Amino acid sequence: MSCSCFGSSALVKKRRSGQAHDDIDGDLLESIKHFSYNELRAATDDFHTRNKLGRGGFGTVYMGTLKKGVQVAVKTLSAQSKQGVREFLTEIKTISNVRHPNLVELIGCCIDGANRILVYEYLENNSLERALLSSRSTCIMLDWGKRSTICLGVARGLAYLHEELEPHIVHRDIKASNILLDTDLNPKIGDFGLARLFPDNITHISTKIAGTTGYLAPEYAMGGQLTLKADVYSFGVLILEIISGRSSSKENWGGTQQLLVEYAWQLHEEGRLLELVDPQMAEFPNEEVLRFIKVAFFCTQAASNRRPLMSQVVNMLSRNIRLNEKELTAPGYFQDSRNGASSSKKTGLTSVEMSSVPVTITQVTPR
Structure with a gap:
């Protein structure tokens, strides 16, 4: 079989003949480890279903064991999807040289014929979704200490992407x-296939909307105006999921057709905020949990310019400080109503792309 990844000279020849994807950067691919398709096929036992870790919008992830006994996560991209190729290249470009304790490390790649494969470090406890939101047979009992650590770790990873990297990444x-x-339930942010680079001199970019139902910031869902604050909004929703133990995409909250953000804000206005807490958590520090929920509200405010930077979020989560709730305004949200009230249930937690989505947005209280 031919070499797993093209060298830069081969890429030039392919480009001249019109056979290579225009976005492939030979120098970039030369800077990371290359695996042959046969290596990864052997590592995953021919991509056997028992090694399947999950499936995303652009491919399937398998557990693999390399010859030296090193376990890896092998992400195969759909060979039929042109979009998948773009996401593959974006992911390589975005995180090939990024290193942070709360970001999944990219180990290498394979480009062999129609095959596009990414190889990541293997994380023993799979995803937070599986640990927290799936069936009880796969759930992990997470006490408040673990949940708060996960919130803070994700916040630190996002703060690094948004404010320390050059250019910044959303x-x-x-x-x-x-x-x-x-193994220790420390969180790491993965799947950078939809990520975008954000130079300092750009305040926002206009882009086709891509993301997941239940997590999209309203201003992004409405007009495709993307800023770093879209991630801040999604993180706020994630905090509410971690505390409630329920998915943001489920609309039946409090016996009504509400999103998680709506329901949580209703509880806040009624002075019943602790009712949001996952009943699986028998004991928890009330004041700290309430502070985390209110940080989530700051992150999900309807006006993006009112949301904090992720470095500020880290500070609010890690320090026992009193939040100025007088500055807090109601959260924004959108509902995908293309297919009626049940549309969010149909899309679930899978990535979706929408060019135009009807939205609902709460009124913002003026300063």
Whole structure:
């Protein structure tokens, strides 16, 4: 079989003949480890279903064991999807040289014929979605200490992407299934296929809407105006999921057709906020849990310019400080009503792309 990844000279030849994807950067591919298709096929026992870890919008992830006994996560991209190729290239470009304790590390790739494969570090406890939101047989009992650690770890990873990297990165798909957990349940942000680079001199970019129902910031869902604050909104929703133990995409909250953000805000206005807490948590510090929920409200405010930076979120979560609730305004949200009231249930937690989505947005209280 031919070499797993094209060298830069081969890429030039392919480009001249019109056979290579225009976005493939030979120098970039030369800078990361290459695996042959046969290597990864052997590592995953021919991509056997028993090694399947999950499936996303652009491919399937398998557990693999390399010859030296190193376990890896092998993400195969759909060969039929042109979009999948773009996401593959974006993911390589975005995180090939990124290193942070709360970001999944990309180990290498394979480009062999129609095959597009990414190889990541393997995280033993799979995703936060599986640990927290799936059936009880796969759930992990998470006490408040673990949940708060997960919230803070994700916040630190996002703060690094948003404020420390140059250029900054907006992830665009922060959700429970893209938060992976290691042996000690430390969180790592994964799946950068939808990510976008954000130079300092740009305040926003206009882009086709891509993300997941239940997590999309209203201003992004309405007009495709993307800023770093879209990730902040998604993170706020994630906090509410971690505390409630329920999915944001389910609309039946409090016996009515409400989204998680709506229901949580209603409880806040009625002074019943602790009713949001997952009943699986028998004991928890009331004041700290309430502070985390209110941080989620700051992150999900309807006006994006009122949401904090992720470094500020880290500070609010990690320090026992009193939040200025007088500055807090109601959250924004949108509902995908293309297919009626049940549309969110149909899309669930899978990535979706929408060019135009009807939205509902709460009124913002003026300063």
